[in-house]
Amino acid sequence: xxxxxxxxxxxxxxxxxxxxxxxxxxxxxxxxxxxxxxxxxxxxxxxxxxxxxxxxxxxxxxxxxxxxxxxxxxxxxxxxxxxxxxxxxxxxxxxxxxxxxxxxxxxxxxxxxxxxxxxxxxxxxxxxxxxxxxxxxxxxxxxxxxxxxxxxxxxxxxxxx
Amino acid sequence: xxxxxxxxxxxxxxxxxxxxxxxxxxxxxxxxxxxxxxxxxxxxxxxxxxxxxxxxxxxxxxxxxxxxxxxxxxxxxxxxxxxxxxxxxxxxxxxxxxxxxxxxxxxxxxxxxxxxxxxxxxxxxxxxxxxxxxxxxxxxxxxxxxxxxxxxxxxxxxxxxxxxxxxxxxxxxxxxxxxxxxxxxxxxxxxxxxxxxxxxxxxxxxxxxxxxxxxxxxxxxxxxxxxxxxxxxxxxxxxxxxxxxxxxxxxxxxxxxxxxxxxxxxxxxxxxxxxxxxxxxxxxxxxxxxxxxxxxxxxxxxxxxxxxxxxxxxxxxxxxxxxxxxxxxxxxxxxxxxxxxxxxxxxxxxxxxxxxxxxxxxxxxxxxxxxxxxxxxxxxxxxxxxxxxxxxxxxxxxxxxxxxxxxxxxxxxxxxxxxxxxxxxxxxxxxxxxxxxxxxxxxxxxxxxxxxxxxxxxxxxxxxxxx
Ligand SMILES: Cc1cc2nc3c(=O)[nH]c(=O)nc-3n(C[C@H](O)[C@H](O)[C@H](O)COP(=O)(O)O)c2cc1C
Ligand code: SF4
Ligand code: FES
Numbered sequence: 001x002x003x004x005x006x007x008x009x010x011x012x013x014x015x016x017x018x019x020x021x022x023x024x025x026x027x028x029x030x031x032x033x034x035x036x037x038x039x040x041x042x043x044x045x046x047x048x049x050x051x052x053x054x055x056x057x058x059x060x061x062x063x064x065x066x067x068x069x070x071x072x073x074x075x076x077x078x079x080x081x082x083x084x085x086x087x088x089x090x091x092x093x094x095x096x097x098x099x100x101x102x103x104x105x106x107x108x109x110x111x112x113x114x115x116x117x118x119x120x121x122x123x124x125x126x127x128x129x130x131x132x133x134x135x136x137x138x139x140x141x142x143x144x145x146x147x148x149x150x151x152x153x154x155x156x157x158x159x160x161x
Numbered sequence: 162x163x164x165x166x167x168x169x170x171x172x173x174x175x176x177x178x179x180x181x182x183x184x185x186x187x188x189x190x191x192x193x194x195x196x197x198x199x200x201x202x203x204x205x206x207x208x209x210x211x212x213x214x215x216x217x218x219x220x221x222x223x224x225x226x227x228x229x230x231x232x233x234x235x236x237x238x239x240x241x242x243x244x245x246x247x248x249x250x251x252x253x254x255x256x257x258x259x260x261x262x263x264x265x266x267x268x269x270x271x272x273x274x275x276x277x278x279x280x281x282x283x284x285x286x287x288x289x290x291x292x293x294x295x296x297x298x299x300x301x302x303x304x305x306x307x308x309x310x311x312x313x314x315x316x317x318x319x320x321x322x323x324x325x326x327x328x329x330x331x332x333x334x335x336x337x338x339x340x341x342x343x344x345x346x347x348x349x350x351x352x353x354x355x356x357x358x359x360x361x362x363x364x365x366x367x368x369x370x371x372x373x374x375x376x377x378x379x380x381x382x383x384x385x386x387x388x389x390x391x392x393x394x395x396x397x398x399x400x401x402x403x404x405x406x407x408x409x410x411x412x413x414x415x416x417x418x419x420x421x422x423x424x425x426x427x428x429x430x431x432x433x434x435x436x437x438x439x440x441x442x443x444x445x446x447x448x449x450x451x452x453x454x455x456x457x458x459x460x461x462x463x464x465x466x467x468x469x470x471x472x473x474x475x476x477x478x479x480x481x482x483x484x485x486x487x488x489x490x491x492x493x494x495x496x497x498x499x500x501x502x503x504x505x506x507x508x509x510x511x512x513x514x515x516x517x518x519x520x521x522x523x524x525x526x527x528x529x530x531x532x533x534x535x536x537x538x539x540x541x542x543x544x545x546x547x548x549x550x551x552x553x554x555x556x557x558x559x560x561x562x563x564x565x566x567x568x569x570x571x572x573x574x575x576x577x578x579x580x581x582x583x584x585x586x587x588x589x590x591x592x593x594x595x596x597x598x599x600x601x602x603x604x605x606x607x608x609x610x611x612x613x614x615x616x617x618x619x620x621x622x623x624x625x626x627x628x
Contacts (some may be wrong), residue, residue: 017337019294020249020378025359030301032342051359056485064361065342066179067301079302082353084526085512087420122345122530123263123464124302127421127510128428137304 001042007035011050022051025061029068038069066121074110074117076155078102079134082120085127091147094131095120101152116155135160177437177445182407182415183391184431187274194309196316199277207398208281212288212330219263223393225401227413231267232257232348232386233463233508235496238393239401242290242383244373256283258299258306258387258474259341259348263530264510267417268387268539271305272299276313276323278300280336282390284323285397286333290383294335298353300455301342303320315421336373345534349582350384352536363538364582380454388509390415408434411480412495418504420447422513432494432501440490443513454515458598459489461499462507464527466585467594475502504594520599524569524592525553531588542585549592556603566600 003011012029014116025047032043040060048055062068080086080095095118099105102116110117129141140161143151151161168521186192186202199205211219224239245252253339255281260268271279279297287295299307314336317323325333339357341347347356351365354377369375385393392414398402405413412434421427425448432442439459441498443449450456456471469475475487479501492498499506514523537543549572556565569592577589 017335020358022359023339024459026340026342026356030342060359061359065301065344067343073254082526083530084460084523085264087522088422088512088518090515121302121343122534123261123265125260125266125269125300127264127266127419127512130421134302137302139305 003044005044007031015051022053022087023095025051025053025058026065029062038072040070056103072110074104074115076116076135078116078118079121080118080125081122081124081126081130081132081134083123083127085131086122086132089130091131094143094148097145097148098152102155110123162550177441179430179446180407180433180436181431182295182395183388183417184270184275184429185280186226186278187270187415192274194274194276194313196277196313196320200273204277205281205317206319207330207394208284208288208322209328211397212328216289216291216385219285219397222401223270223396224391226396226404227391227401227405227411228396229412229496230386231388231392231416231509232384233262235506236259238385238389238515241288241373243325245290245381245383246374248381252290253377253380253382254283254287254290254292254295255350255353255377255382255384256295256297256387256390257348257350257353257384258297258303259353260303260387261300261345261348262508262510263459263463264419264421264512265508266419266421267509268415269303269306270429271387271391272303272310276309277317278394279310279387279390280317280323282394284327284334286383286385286390286393287330288361289393292383293332296357296377296576297336297338298347298357299338299340300347301340304340305359307338307340314338334580344393344536346536346584349571349584352582353384354382354387355394361536363628364535364584366581373613380393387414398489408436409493409495412497416509418442419508419510420513421510423515423518424450424513425449425451428566435493435495437494438490439492439494439511440488441496441601442511443490447513449550450515454517456489456513457516457518458520460510460512460514460591461492462505463513463588464530465583466499466507467504467590468598469504469594473598477501502518520595520602521553521557524595524599524603525548526589527591527595528553535584535588539580539585541576542543542580542588545572545585549588561603561605563604566596566603569596 010031011028014024015155018024026048032039044055044058048058080091099118104118106117108119120140126132126141131143133140133143220242229235229237258268285296323336344362346352347362349364350372351370352362352434361602372382407414415431415433417429417431419429420422430446447496458470460468469489471489492502496506528549532546535542535546543607573589573592
């Protein structure tokens with residue numbers, strides 16, 4: 001497995017920032033996922049050696065946390081907040097519109113062109129400006145049923161708010 | 162509005178103006194997150210002067226201030242700090258920046274708009290409890306916030322406000338930012354500690370795992386919310402006794418109330434505890450209801466708090482024995498009043514519902530959230546929340562039996578008090594309160610779609626079969 005010296009350095013820094021190396025696991029997983037888009041079996045094996053853990057123990061952590069993935073997703077990952085305050089502003093309607101516009105019939109699935117994945121998520125702590133969407137980690141607020149189409153239209157052209 | 166009050170909710174009834182202490186510079190034009198700007202606004206001055214004092218003096222100031230935790234439980238911070246016993250193990254401080262209680266968005270404002278205020282608060286608390294290292298546990302979804310904090314910590318380190326020999330003193334302490342990864346339950350302090358140890362965020366059993374005793378790596382640990390730690394800075398600035406003059410006895414200091422839902426001006430507003438009523442917040446500060454709509458209910462302290470219904474009359478007596486009789490809008494915004502009316506101020510997340518809202522949708526949404534977020538360790542919470550979700554989803558689909566309210570209540574009652582962590586109450590309380598207060602609506606008696614109501618109740622066996 002090829003890992004750049006820069007990434008290796010970041011991993012060392014992560015480990016050194018904790019009294020116990022194992023604490024760095026989440027940080028390292030974030031690093032790999034940011035780099036590769038998901039956590040591969042190869043990555044799991046590499047991390048388990050690095051932190052002297054069983055691969056299974058790395059996997060059990062990955063599967064507990066919704067942010068970590070073991071499969072690739074679309075180039076744009078949209079997490080739509082589905083909790084009460086956003087839902088009061090009709091976030092499920094927004095979701096339906098985006099699913100249609102971006103060709104993602106199935107929640108959690110990826111559009112055929114490999115560009116978009118849509119899923120629901122819990123409150124994003126921005127409830128006064130809902131409905132909220134996390135787009136590749138960036139918060140997009142006030143995506144309403146009225147402007148969702150425009151949002152999708154722009155996104156298809158790579159324009160992010 | 163409403164009834165005559167036996168106890169005036171706001172004795173100093175005057176024009177309602179926010180009193181921004183923590184949010185003083187937040188949203189101020191020209192105020193940016195960099196260190197230079199913070200220093201130009203007297204940043205790190207409190208840290209400098211406090212490092213000249215003894216840690217136990219600082220802890221006493223915090224005790225004197227009476228400040229209570231802003232993360233949810235409202236436990237007095239000074240008392241919590243004094244649970245730490247001297248031992249040969251290192252002490253750790255964790256700032257809980259998980260902010261995952263639905264309806265809450267106050268910590269985000271501080272992290273994004275005034276990160277150095279938080280860092281100063283953390284260093285002050287760290288020095289006061291003599292922590293060896295501090296951590297900020299920030300939720301995984303807040304990647305931008307984590308980056309901001311990381312760069313603010315780097316800046317502060319360069320100027321010796323964090324790290325080795327802080328401000329030239331003999332005290333050293335580093336801050337590590339730890340990102341979560343999308344689990345609500347990692348906001349619970351012992352789940353958070355597990356997660357910080359690089360494991361699944363399963364909450365621990367208390368006792369024996371009280372963090373002050375057996376926390377991170379089995380060492381004494383203090384977990385405090387972002388807002389609480391920022392309060393510490395202001396306590397040590399003016400002194401505990403002086404700080405305690407803000408707010409009301411046992412409810413000291415200001416609080417940031419996060420208002421969302423069906424009001425004209427949702428947002429975050431900072432007020433001294435007990436200085437205004439729920440009605441004043443909703444109608445005067447937040448602009449009231451949308452035109453033609455009426456207030457229906459309020460979830461006052463984050464999604465897990467018990468719902469309060471418009472038209473209810475709350476009667477009882479406060480801790481000091483003073484009787485009260487309030488309508489929903491009369492309730493003073495502080496810890497004790499919201500507890501007295503059977504709910505809680507929790508995380509300060511106030512969700513306002515008007516008469517356009519279908520309460521069945523609300524309960525189904527809440528159950529869906531908590532069922533998804535249960536960590537699965539305890540049977541009552543794992544199975545119960547899933548059942549509540551399935552039943553309310555079925556009801557939302559129009560299949561409603563008149564035995565459903567009792568069924569929902571019986572499940573909720575079997576969760577409450579029988580679980581490892583308070584997530585159990587987090588699902589039981591909203592369900593219990595929603596069902597008992599809006600039962601008629603669920604059964605269709607006051608609902609817009611009368612055909613939702615089924616004439617004959619099936620037996621429990623039949624219901625189970627249909628789940
Ligand atoms: C299910 C659950 C979720 C919680 N989430 C948070 C949270 O996101 N942020 C927070 O500060 N406290 C949260 N808490 C409360 C913490 O367990 C803990 O009481 C708090 O961080 C202590 O800080 P304080 O004393 O400053 O309030 C949560 C509690 C439970 C039971
Ligand atoms: S109450 Fe629920 S969330 Fe808490 S430990 Fe038990 S199963 Fe997990
Ligand atoms: S409910 Fe969607 S951000 Fe809080």
